Amino acid sequence: xxxxxxxxxxxxxxxxxxxxxxxxxxxxxxxxxxxxxxxxxxxxxxxxxxxxxxxxxxxxxxxxxxxxxxxxxxxxxxxxxxxxxxxxxxxxxxxxxxxxxxxxxxxxxxxxxxxxxxxxxxxxxxxxxxxxxxxxxxxxxxxxxxxxxxxxxxxxxxxxxxxxxxxxxxxxxxxxxxxxxxxxxxxxxxxxxxxxxxxxxxxxxxxxxxxxxxxxxxxxxxxxxxxxxxxxxxxxxxxxxxxxxxxxxxxxxxxxxxxxxxxxxxxxxxxxxxxxxxxxxxxxxxxxxxxxxxxxxxxxxxxxxxxx
Numbered sequence: 001x002x003x004x005x006x007x008x009x010x011x012x013x014x015x016x017x018x019x020x021x022x023x024x025x026x027x028x029x030x031x032x033x034x035x036x037x038x039x040x041x042x043x044x045x046x047x048x049x050x051x052x053x054x055x056x057x058x059x060x061x062x063x064x065x066x067x068x069x070x071x072x073x074x075x076x077x078x079x080x081x082x083x084x085x086x087x088x089x090x091x092x093x094x095x096x097x098x099x100x101x102x103x104x105x106x107x108x109x110x111x112x113x114x115x116x117x118x119x120x121x122x123x124x125x126x127x128x129x130x131x132x133x134x135x136x137x138x139x140x141x142x143x144x145x146x147x148x149x150x151x152x153x154x155x156x157x158x159x160x161x162x163x164x165x166x167x168x169x170x171x172x173x174x175x176x177x178x179x180x181x182x183x184x185x186x187x188x189x190x191x192x193x194x195x196x197x198x199x200x201x202x203x204x205x206x207x208x209x210x211x212x213x214x215x216x217x218x219x220x221x222x223x224x225x226x227x228x229x230x231x232x233x234x235x236x237x238x239x240x241x242x243x244x245x246x247x248x249x250x251x252x253x254x255x256x257x258x259x260x261x262x263x264x265x266x267x268x269x270x271x272x273x274x275x276x277x278x279x280x281x282x283x284x285x286x287x288x289x290x291x292x293x294x295x296x297x298x299x300x301x302x303x304x305x306x307x308x
Contacts, residue, residue, distance in 0.1 A: 116199035146180025170232035
């Protein structure tokens with residue numbers, strides 16, 4: 001669920017006069033924000049996010065402001081409204097509008113074996129550690145539509161570890177979890193996914209793992225046997241188990257520093273000693289409250305091991 005930042009020329013804080021050009025809103029060059037307008041907008045956005053939390057339990061209050069602001073304005077225009085306050089009123093009285101806003105606020109960008117070098121490194125450096133365990137628990141936090149979950153399932157299957165693994169795949173958004181649980185993706189994407197799989201060290205024919213059903217590729221049911229899909233909010237929910245691997249990529253970049261530290265604490269408390277944390281390429285444990293509790297297995301690929 002992405003919006004194009006090119007469609008909203010609103011990179012500076014403030015309230016803007018907008019003119020319509022086709023289906024694209026453009027910032028009027030004559031309208032520049034002043035401090036009063038900027039403060040008013042921040043108050044409106046703060047009230048909207050507080051209302052969203054109080055009414056529905058979704059907490060975006062500590063998400064990175066520039067990103068959350070762009071997505072809120074995208075929904076304002078999508079609802080054909082003119083102010084954030086108007087959106088707040090509609091969201092609080094119309095659950096369907098809330099769901100549309102949630103779709104804008106929660107970002108889902110994923111693919112099978114995304115960043116193949118990460119999966120290759122995991123196969124080479126983490127799998128030997130997991131072989132020593134009698135049972136393996138993996139948490140995919142912020143799993144989106146599940147492509148990377150099935151990627152991990154395939155990797156563990158090829159390494160002979162799937163019989164002793166349980167993968168917990170969670171996300172805040174119930175709709176994307178339903179997609180993930182179905183395990184069917186556009187067939188046209190399989191060519192790119194096959195390339196990713198091979199670059200990640202795949203040991204078989206990627207097509208072995210799915211069947212073509214119309215225009216979709218349905219992954220075989222045996223891959224879902226060890227996966228539990230569940231709704232979980234990283235911001236408000238607690239840990240629900242102790243894990244040997246936590247896989248959370250390209251989620252924390254949308255949080256501010258306060259929320260990043262909060263989630264890092266959740267991960268640290270949820271990992272067993274010697275447990276492995278895998279982050280996205282733009283994310284880091286540096287400057288978090290638990291940075292000294294990890295050692296890098298592969299600093300380039302953001303794979304860390306908890307050692308105390």
